[in-house]
Amino acid sequence: MDRDKRRSRDAAARGTGGSSGASKRSAAQLGYTEDRFVRRLVPRAGRRAPAIHRGYYIRARAVGHCAAAFLRKAPGGSQRRQVLSLGAGLDSLYFCLKDQGLLEKAIFLEVDFPDVAAHKAALIASQEELAAMVGHRTREQESGVVHFAAEDYRLLGVDLAELPKLEEALCCAGLNPQVPTLLLAEVVLTYMEVERSDALIHWASRHFSQAWFVLYEQIHPDDPFGQVMQNHFRRCHVQLCSLTQYPDLRAQQMRFVQKGWAECHAIDMKEFYDHFVSRAEQRRIQALEPFDEFEVIQDFPDAAEEWHLKCSHYFILVALKGELCRASAIPSMEAKAFPGFAGTVTTLACAADAGVTGLRRYGHRSVRITEDVILTTGGFGDNGGRHCRLTDMHALIKRGDKWTNGEVYLAESGGDWDGRLFHTLTFLQAGWAVVVGGRLSPESPALEVCCLRKLGADCFSSPPSSLVMELTRLPPVENLALPRWRHTATEVEHQGESYLFVYGGCGSGQSVWADWYFLHMKELHCRQIPxxxxxxxxxxxxxxxxxxxxxxxxxxxxATERALGSILYLKPTETGFQWCPVETCPPLTPRYSHTAHVHQGKLLLVGGVWFQAPWVPGVAVIDLATGITAEYGIEAAALEWPLMLHNHSSVFMPDREEIFLIGGGGNCFSFGSHLNWHPVRLALRDILSWH
Known part of the structure; x- marks a missing residue:
């Protein structure tokens, strides 16, 4: 890489440090972390979204856990211990550890670009509390490398890619390679050219006789979330250089072992959160702020999907050598026992792709209201280039073998659609669709039950290019507990009558419902059925x-944000219904935010989120007679953009044994939002013939 390109890359990397500092400050301000010092180092920053707060919480928790474990486990006595933070930026870890009393007989060194180090030194000197914690400051060296030096703290300005200068600066700062040393690198090495970051890892293994190397970085670049993540950094003119060569935990572990480290342990952030954060602490984090939509803060919604996907794309690694190999801060995560895909599902070119608009959305619902019409309501998505809740409805209308856009008009008597999302839209045998629940924001639930009915053929041209719907807002339904969203509403039968079975969902105050209701649609009230x-x-x-x-x-x-792999059958009986578990072989991989259909005795689960990165859920086929289950991947390579299949809707076409996928996507942590561009058809005939 020539010098100009390296300068440009380094400048962009500095910008990520500022953004990271602002996010850490926002998380501390909201109570995610106990860090009053970051507010001194980053005096001003806007409020970030809840998913970003959680992301920086788990990052701080993991790095802090490893640092505290090292300081407690490294040999003490008269021997000093050393912490070397590489690319420290505006990080406040030194002050947090010292405030906890963990830096006795320890020296803490930070390294970053000279201008970053100089800026941080000035901030520390200007803040009375920080300057007092650092203590007596020595004069800056003439070389300009040491920007701040105190009894237990050194701040060095040197490029990590220039190893001879780095080693010389560390030696001048008093770093002893024979003393137990912790090296920290939080999303730093990935910005360096691979040969330079590899050289740094190798140098550290040779230079220190007993050490831990703690690395926090990204993995899994090739799945949809990983592609959105990489595109974000490209837009910021930053390349994640090590991702291609070291795309997963195994590759990262081998990297360190091959560069001279005796042992290496690694775990992704989802596993860390589950195993190292207590249930009580998880409940505290969940209660800090609404975690289902961020419109009020950043004008786009989000949900647990993005938190879990983010966690599965970041990891913490601890490499060890010397006497410090006797104990590690984390175990290595065992290889995930994923049974593998039984095959793939073909994606068909949607004839409507070129002309279909208005379906770049998620959190919406879609139903097939006639053989030739698919109605989509609500959700969050693109409206003229602006991301917002969508107050329009959309129709796909079939002309021959093609599906085309159709405008939806509401009869004046019912008023406008309120733009709710995460509601249910259930098409009943009676020929109309009922809307239950949903929300406008986590604090503004949608309380009215609505009915939608397509008006007669005389209301639109033939072949149809538009659709006229009648929206009826029902009076409050007796005994139906609202609000709720992310629930389900399904038509069931009892003693020859049709009911809407409303089950589960989220509610205000971060609650998760375990209740259900049988809504008698003709009489519009809930009945008690055993x-x-x-x-x-x-x-x-x-x-x-x-x-x-x-x-x-x-x-x-x-309620604990644990993904479930169970299938339950609400089975009709003579007196009511009975909950019956459906046993599957092999066990169904836990998932959520998927869609489902039943066809000829087979349950089809489409898309969703699971904790099996880098594999992405496609279509699961469960034979309801035998319980035999098979997972199929989706051929998405030919699609224009990564296919992110959660928060989508799907419509099953039984005559053609195809599934129409509509919308989907979400906000991808701090990397921006992704909306699937076009409807996609999945051809299921081949895979269904195997069952």
Whole structure:
């Protein structure tokens, strides 16, 4: 790489440090971390979104856990210990550890570009509390490398890529290679050319006799979330250089072992959160602020999907050598026992692709209201280049073999659509669709039950290019507890009558419902119908499908944000219904935010989120007679953009054995939002013939 390109890359990397500092400050301000010092180092910053707060919380928790473990486990006595933070930026770890009393007989050194180090030194000197904690300051060296030096703290300005200068600066600052040393690199090495970051790792293994090297970085670049993540950094003129060569935990571990480290342990942030953050602490984090939509803060919504996807794309690694190999801060995560895909599902070119607009959205719902018309309501998406809640409806209308856009008009008597999202839209045998629940924001639930009915053929031209719908707002339904969203509503039958079975979902105050209601649609009130069997755990973002007069409930997230792999059958009985588990072989991989359909005795689960990165859920086929389950991947390579299949809707075409995927996507942590560009058809005939 020539000098000009390197300068440009380094300048962009500096910018990520400023953004990181602002996010850490915002998280501390909201109470995610106990860090009053970052507010001194970053005096001003705008409020970030809840998903970003959680991301920086788990980052601080993981790095802090490893640093504290090293300081407690490294040999003490008269021997000093050393912490060397590489690319420290405006990080406040030194002050946090000292405030906790963990830096006794320890020296803390930070290294960053000279201008970053000089800026940080000036900030420390100007803040009374920080200057007092650092203590007596020595005069800056003439070389300009040491920008701040005190009894237990050194701040050095040197490029990490220039190893001879780095080693000389560390030696001048008093770093002893024979003393137990912790090296920290938080999203730093990935910005360096691979040969230079590899050289730094190798140098550290040779230079220190006993050490830990803690690395926090990204993995899994090739799945949809990983591609959005990389595109974000490209837009920021930053390249994640090490991702291609070291794309997963195994590759990163081998990297360190091959560069001279005796042992290496690595774990992704989802596993770290589950194993190193107590349930009580998880509940505290979940209660800090609403975590389902961010419109009020940043004008776009988000949900648990993005938090889990972010966690599966970042990891913490601890490499060890010397006497410090006796104990590590983390275990290595065992290889995930994923049974593998039984095959792939073909994506068909959608004839409407070139002309279909208005479907770049998520959190919406779609139903096939006639053989030739698919209606989509609500959601969050693109409206003239602006991301917002969508107050329009959309129709796909079939002309021959092609699906085209159709405008939707509402009859004046019912008023406008309120723009709710994460509602349910259930098409009933009676020929109309009912809308239950949803929300406008986490603090503004949608309280009205609505009915939608397509008006007669005389209201639009033939072949149709538009659709006229009648929207009816129903009076409050007796005994139906609202608000709720991310629930399901499924048509079931009891004693020859049709009911809407409303189950689960989220509610205000971060609650997760475990209740259900039988809504009699003709009389518009809820009836008490006996349901036997073990009470299921509360869940949201699950799927529900009508089958044999009952309902199949699959997957979802429970109140602790644990993904569920269970399938429950609400089975009709003579007196009511009974909860019956559906046993599968092999066990179904836990998932949520998927869609579901039943066809010829087979349950089809489409897309969603699971914790099996870098694999992405495609279509699961469960034979309801035998329980035999097979997972199929989706051929997405030919698509124009990564296919992000959560928060989508899907419509099953039984005559052609195809599934129409509509919309989907979400906000991808701090990397921007992704909206699937076009509808996609999945051809299922081949895979269904195997079952």
């Amino acid at each position: 349901v036997e069997g073990p009470l299921p755990v509360g869940r949201h973002s699950h799927s529900a499908s009508s089958w044999a007069g009952g309902a199949l409930i699959a997957g979802g997230l429970d």
